[in-house]
Each structure stands twice: as C-alpha cells, then as structure tokens.
Amino acid sequence: xxxxxxxxxxxxxxxxxxxxxxxxxxxxxxxxxxxxxxxxxxxxxxxxxxxxxxxxxxxxxxxxxxxxxxxxxxxxxxxxxxxxxxxxxxxxxxxxxxxxxxxxxxxxxxxxxxxxxxxxxxxxxxxxxxxxxxxxxxxxxxxxxxxxxxxxxxxxxxxxxxxxxxxxxxxxxxxxxxxxxxxxxxxxxxxxxxxxxxxxxxxxxxxxxxxxxxxxxxxxxxxxxxxxxxxxxxxxxxxxxxxxxxxxxxxxxxxxxxxxxxxxxxxxxxxxxxxxxxxxxxxxxxxxxxxxxxxxxxxxxxxxxxxxxxxxxxxxxxxxxxxxxxxxxxxxxxxxxxxx
Amino acid sequence: xxxxxxxxxxxxxxxxxxxxxxxxxxxxxxxxxxxxxxxxxxxxxxxxxxxxxxxxxxxxxxxxxxxxxxxxxxxxxxxxxxxxxxxxxxxxxxxxxxxxxxxxxxxxxxxxxxxxxxxxxxxxxxxxxxxxxxxxxxxxxxxxxxxxxxxxxxxxxxxxxxxxxxxxxxxxxxxxxxxxxxxxxxxxxxxxxxxxxxxxxxxxxxxxxxxxxxxxxxxxxxxxxxxxxxxxxxxxxxxxxxxxxxxxxxxxxxxxxxxxxxxxxxxxxxxxxxxxxxxxxxxxxxxxxxxxxxxxxxxxxxxxxxxxxxxxxxxxxxxxxxxxxxxxxxxxxxxxxxxx
Numbered sequence: 001x002x003x004x005x006x007x008x009x010x011x012x013x014x015x016x017x018x019x020x021x022x023x024x025x026x027x028x029x030x031x032x033x034x035x036x037x038x039x040x041x042x043x044x045x046x047x048x049x050x051x052x053x054x055x056x057x058x059x060x061x062x063x064x065x066x067x068x069x070x071x072x073x074x075x076x077x078x079x080x081x082x083x084x085x086x087x088x089x090x091x092x093x094x095x096x097x098x099x100x101x102x103x104x105x106x107x108x109x110x111x112x113x114x115x116x117x118x119x120x121x122x123x124x125x126x127x128x129x130x131x132x133x134x135x136x137x138x139x140x141x142x143x144x145x146x147x148x149x150x151x152x153x154x155x156x157x158x159x160x161x162x163x164x165x166x167x168x169x170x171x172x173x174x175x176x177x178x179x180x181x182x183x184x185x186x187x188x189x190x191x192x193x194x195x196x197x198x199x200x201x202x203x204x205x206x207x208x209x210x211x212x213x214x215x216x217x218x219x220x221x222x223x224x225x226x227x228x229x230x231x232x233x234x235x236x237x238x239x240x241x242x243x244x245x246x247x248x249x250x251x252x253x254x255x256x257x258x259x260x261x262x263x264x265x266x267x268x269x270x271x272x273x274x275x276x277x278x279x280x281x282x283x284x285x286x287x288x289x290x291x292x293x294x295x296x297x298x299x300x301x302x303x304x305x306x307x308x309x310x311x312x313x314x315x316x317x318x319x320x321x322x323x324x325x326x327x328x329x330x331x332x333x334x335x336x337x338x339x340x
Numbered sequence: 341x342x343x344x345x346x347x348x349x350x351x352x353x354x355x356x357x358x359x360x361x362x363x364x365x366x367x368x369x370x371x372x373x374x375x376x377x378x379x380x381x382x383x384x385x386x387x388x389x390x391x392x393x394x395x396x397x398x399x400x401x402x403x404x405x406x407x408x409x410x411x412x413x414x415x416x417x418x419x420x421x422x423x424x425x426x427x428x429x430x431x432x433x434x435x436x437x438x439x440x441x442x443x444x445x446x447x448x449x450x451x452x453x454x455x456x457x458x459x460x461x462x463x464x465x466x467x468x469x470x471x472x473x474x475x476x477x478x479x480x481x482x483x484x485x486x487x488x489x490x491x492x493x494x495x496x497x498x499x500x501x502x503x504x505x506x507x508x509x510x511x512x513x514x515x516x517x518x519x520x521x522x523x524x525x526x527x528x529x530x531x532x533x534x535x536x537x538x539x540x541x542x543x544x545x546x547x548x549x550x551x552x553x554x555x556x557x558x559x560x561x562x563x564x565x566x567x568x569x570x571x572x573x574x575x576x577x578x579x580x581x582x583x584x585x586x587x588x589x590x591x592x593x594x595x596x597x598x599x600x601x602x603x604x605x606x607x608x609x610x611x612x613x614x615x616x617x618x619x620x621x622x623x624x625x626x627x628x629x630x631x632x633x634x635x636x637x638x639x640x641x642x643x644x645x646x647x648x649x650x651x652x653x654x655x656x657x658x659x660x661x662x663x664x665x666x667x668x669x670x671x672x673x674x675x676x677x678x679x680x
Contacts, residue, residue, distance in 0.1 A: 044434060046434045048397050051391050051494070053391070055388050062445075066483065138401050155388065
C-alpha cells in the first residue's frame with residue numbers, strides 16, 4: 001500500500017557535508033531554503049497568493065526535536081515529510097484542498113547545513129506529491145530544532161467536514177489501518193522487538209511512522225457526491241480513540257464501536273500481536289480520517305476506498321459524547337497521547 | 341506618541357498562581373487558550389474562514405525565549421503583544437489588512453499557567469487594537485518556550501507593496517522614528533544606563549521595545565489614493581539599514597540617504613546621544629515602514645503622517661543595489677542583526 005511513497009530511506013549527507021549553519025550565516029541559509037519556494041514569493045514580508053474560490057481553511061502544526069522527532073527515529077528528510085503530511089492531513093480532515101504552506105523553522109547554529117537541505121527536500125517531496133506549494137516562512141536561532149508549519153486550503157461552502165456534525169444513525173468509517181505508525185516507532189527505538197515479522201513487514205511499519213500519507217485522496221470521492229454534504233470527522237493523528245471521543249463530544253452524540261472491525265494491518269498483527277489493538281486505538285500518528293456520515297455516503301466511501309472500514313455507528317443524542325465498545329466498556333481519551 | 345497603548349506594565353500574576361501547565365495537562369491548557377478564539381473555529385483540525393475579497397497575503401514569524409525575549413526584558417503580556425505586532429507589521433509592509441492569525445506554541449511543562457494566560461491576553465490586546473482575530477493554533481511540549489505566528493491578510497490586486505518595485509526618482513520615506521526599541525532593550529538589560537534621560541523618556545524607550553506598533557494606519561492613507569499604486573517597501577524590524585539595502589538590491593536600484601534626516605526621538609537622543617544614529621540604522625525591532633514612492637505619493641504620506649520623514653531618494657538603476665550616505669560611505673547590512 002505504500003508503493004507510491006519514496007522506496008528508499010534517504011542517507012544523511014552529514015558525513016560528506018558537515019558544515020554547520022553558523023558557518024554560512026543567515027544569508028547563506030536563506031539562499032538554500034528559498035530554492036524551495038516559487039521565485040515570485042521570495043523576499044517580501046509576506047507571500048501574496050491568489051485568493052481561493054471557496055472558503056479558506058487554515059491549520060497549523062508544530063514538531064519539536066526530542067518530542068516529535070529525533071535523529072534516532074527520523075532522518076531530516078522524514079521530518080520534513082511528516083511535518084508537511086501532518087498539516088495536509090488536517091486539511092484533508094476539513095475536506096479542503098491544500099493551496100500553500102509557510103514554515104517557521106528554529107535551529108541551533110550547530111545544525112548541519114545538510115540537515116536543513118534534507119528537511120526541505122522532504123517537505124518538497126510531500127508537497128509535490130499532493131499539489132501543495134511552499135510559499136515562505138521564517139528562520140530563527142533556537143536552542144532546540146523545531147518546525148512550525150501553517151497550511152492554507154480551500155473548500156466550497158457547505159462542504160467542510162466538521163467535528164460537531166455527527167447525528168444519530170450515522171455510520172462511523174475509518175479510511176485505513178491503525179497502529180502501524182506506533183509500531184514503527186517501537187521498531188526504531190527498540191530494533192530487537194517485533195522479530196516475529198518479516199523484514200518487509202518491519203519496513204512497512206517504520207515507513208508508516210516516517211512517511212505518513214495524508215488522506216487527500218478521500219476528497220475526490222466526496223467531491224463526486226452532489227449537493228451540500230453533512231459529514232463529521234477529523235484525522236486520527238492523536239489516536240483513533242481520541243478522534244472517536246472528540247467527534248462524539250463535539251456533536252453531542254453517543255456511539256457504539258466494534259473494536260474487532262478496526263482495520264489492523266497484517267504487519268502489525270505479525271510484529272506485535274499483543275499490542276495491536278491498543279496501538280490501533282491509542283497509538284496515534286496514523287493520519288487516517290475518522291468520518292461520521294449518513295449510511296448512503298458511508299457505503300459510497302466503503303465501496304470506493306480500498307482499506308476503509310465500518311467500525312461502528314452513532315446511536316443517539318448524548319451531551320456526554322459517550323463512546324462504548326461492544327462489551328459495554330466506555331472508551332476514554334485517557335490512554336491517548338497527552339502532550340504535557 | 342504612545343498614548344493609545346496600554347499605559348501600564350502588566351504585573352506577572354505568577355506569585356498568586358504558580359500552577360505549572362503540567363498540573364492542568366493539555367486539556368486544561370486548551371480550555372484556557374480556546375477562550376481567546378471565536379467559538380465557531382474551536383475544535384476542528386483547521387479553521388474555516390470566509391475567503392478574502394482581494395489577494396491573500398500570508399506571513400509568519402517566530403519568537404524564541406532566550407533569543408527574542410526573556411523574563412528579564414519582556415513579561416508574557418508583552419511577548420504576546422510583540423509576537424502579534426511583528427506579524428501585523430509584515431502585513432502592513434505588504435499593504436494588506438489583517439484578517440486572522442494562528443499560533444503555534446511550544447512550552448515546557450514547568451511553564452506557569454499564568455504566563456500562558458498573560459501571553460494570550462497580550463496577543464488579544466494587540467489583535468483587538470488592529471481588528472485581527474486569533475482563529476486557532478497548535479500547542480506542544482518543548483524544552484524552550486517559543487511562539488510561531490502566521491498571519492493572513494488581504495489586499496486588492498495591484499495594491500500590494502513589494503520590495504522589488506523601487507524606481508529611479510522615487511523618494512525614500514520612513515513612517516516614524518528609529519532606534520527607540522534598541523534603546524529600550526538596553527535599559528531593560530542595563531538599567532544603570534541612559535541616566536541622562538527623564539523617567540518618562542526611559543519609559544517611552546522601554547515601551548517601544550515591549551509594545552511596538554505595526555503601522556497599519558498607513559494603509560488608510562494609501563487606500564485613499566486612487567488607481568493601482570506602484571509602491572516599494574518593507575518593514576524595518578531587522579533594522580533600517582537592512583531594509584534600505586534589501587529594497588535597493590531587490591529593485592536593482594542605487595539610493596542616496598541623508599543620515600541626519602532619519603527621525604530619532606528626543607528620548608533616544610537624551611538617553612543615548614553617542615549611540616543614537618547607530619541604533620537608528622542597525623538597532624532593529626522598530627516595526628516602522630520604509631517606503632519608496634513617486635514624489636507625489638511620498639509628499640501625500642509626509643503631509644498626512646505625523647512623524648514620517650523623507651530620508652533620501654533612488655538615484656538610478658544599479659544591479660548591486662548600492663546605498664550611499666551623504667559622505668559617500670556605502671551602507672552595509674553587515675552591522676545589521678544576524679540571526680545565526
């Protein structure tokens with residue numbers, strides 16, 4: 001399923017080019033990063049863009065070294081890819097098409113120039129794959145590396161996907177498997193784990209962590225459906241359980257989930273059979289979409305989207321937003337990833 | 341001239357509320373920051389905005405603790421104000437009206453909750469003063485505090501101010517005094533300095549550092565002028581010398597500057613007579629605009645904008661973008677602030 005992703009793990013060029021950015025200064029660094037922006041937007045205080053035809057969607061995501069990535073788990077190319085993918089996933093989750101991204105970058109002076117080049121190569125690769133464009137940013141010195149990306153998208157009025165629009169009778173659908181990214185992180189941190197999986201399966205899990213795919217492909221399917229569309233949903237980057245509870249709480253509905261229907265890849269089941277369901281629910285970073293839709297729309301998605309699955313339904317109105325598993329257990333966000 | 345700014349320096353509330361954000365967790369912190377966003381944009385993966393009528397302008401700026409601010413020089417309220425003002429200044433420099441801002445915030449778990457509240461109060465105060473709206477953001481854990489803001493503005497086609505549009509014969513105009521912010525920083529770091537100034541003058545300089553004003557007021561003057569407007573310029577946040585050289589290099593023109601015409605406040609001359617001109621040229625953080633305009637437009641600005649001043653003119657085409665002072669000395673960005 002990852003055949004359209006780069007089929008290599010870029011080798012850090014640091015050995016051949018250990019120049020730190022303090023040696024080339026801000027002007028040198030600017031020359032490098034401006035290669036990745038269209039010429040007409042370089043050099044002003046802001047970028048001027050043609051205004052979108054529909055509504056404007058804006059989303060922002062921050063990745064911090066030591067928190068969201070490290071040289072151990074994520075080469076610079078993958079940091080760039082993931083940072084862009086996280087933002088494009090937010091746009092996909094709003095039902096909007098990406099238009100432009102700006103990048104705020106904090107770096108210590110000791111950062112290798114090659115790291116920055118690879119970072120931008122990764123951002124460019126992800127942008128190019130989904131038709132987005134880097135249009136500017138800000139560079140600054142920081143004791144810690146971080147990447148703060150803001151993405152702009154557009155959506156036709158009445159077609160935005162919002163968390164608070166789920167209604168009783170809706171089917172709950174996920175666009176793909178969950179838990180792979182969490183397993184990939186585990187393999188990067190503890191390579192001795194998951195030895196029951198094949199080399200190809202292990203690589204699939206690692207790739208899911210390093211090169212996640214925003215589900216912008218879902219938008220074409222939705223755009224083919226006529227009229228205003230009442231769709232609720234969000235992406236599952238903070239975990240599927242978190243997304244389920246948030247959509248139900250925002251909409252004031254209760255839902256019932258069939259945990260055994262949550263799609264889990266063969267690779268994950270093979271590598272980590274004991275943890276597979278827990279990571280599918282709470283692992284996070286999968287960048288799939290959870291959607292709540294009328295049955296006819298849900299069936300359309302299930303038919304057209306390989307890998308999508310029905311995982312439950314909205315059972316009634318409920319100000320608490322209670323999500324129950326088949327056995328009656330109430331699903332909580334508590335096991336979900338907490339940032340602080 | 342700062343009478344429309346808050347006439348107090350907010351006292352940190354940390355003593356009465358020393359709760360660290362690790363004690364209230366991400367959910368608690370989200371509840372606090374969401375108070376500062378309009379209800380309809382809270383809780384989705386992105387914010388949906390009405391699309392601007394003209395062209396879209398996007399700008400991004402990052403402030404890092406220990407690099408752009410510290411508890412010694414900048415209380416949280418002023419950090420919020422300055423972070424927003426820096427972005428609004430970029431929009432003003434593009435000739436665009438602010439519409440919305442998103443905030444990416446990195447914080448250690450030990451950060452006092454009160455610090456975050458004051459930060460958002462400062463951002464809200466600056467937004468409210470100039471009609472901008474906070475519409476979302478991202479929170480994450482980070483060893484270092486940082487604030488990454490992206491601002492969206494709109495501008496009518498043909499009315500954007502761009503660096504590369506200066507032409508021979510243009511007058512060079514600045515919208516206000518320079519050097520005050522640098523002097524204010526000096527007084528905060530070394531309170532024993534500048535003792536030849538009065539208490540009110542010292543406070544004016546400190547306020548220029550902590551509560552800079554984006555020059556969005558200039559836009560109303562420009563909007564009153566008919567037709568497409570060929571205006572070049574940028575803001576002087578990296579220093580007036582830097583702005584002069586950048587505009588001339590981007591436009592491929594040479595300019596001559598009358599250094600003695602650069603507006604310098606009485607407070608700065610009184611507090612730091614020996615450093616006044618150097619800080620006016622290289623101090624940075626003043627958030628005024630440098631504009632290059634046809635004589636008639638420049639005269640209109642000089643007449644209508646109290647504090648604005650003619651400082652020189654564009655003398656011819658020049659791929660090097662040479663900027664000379666009256667004595668023939670070539671102005672360089674070298675003394676300007678370098679981020680790395």
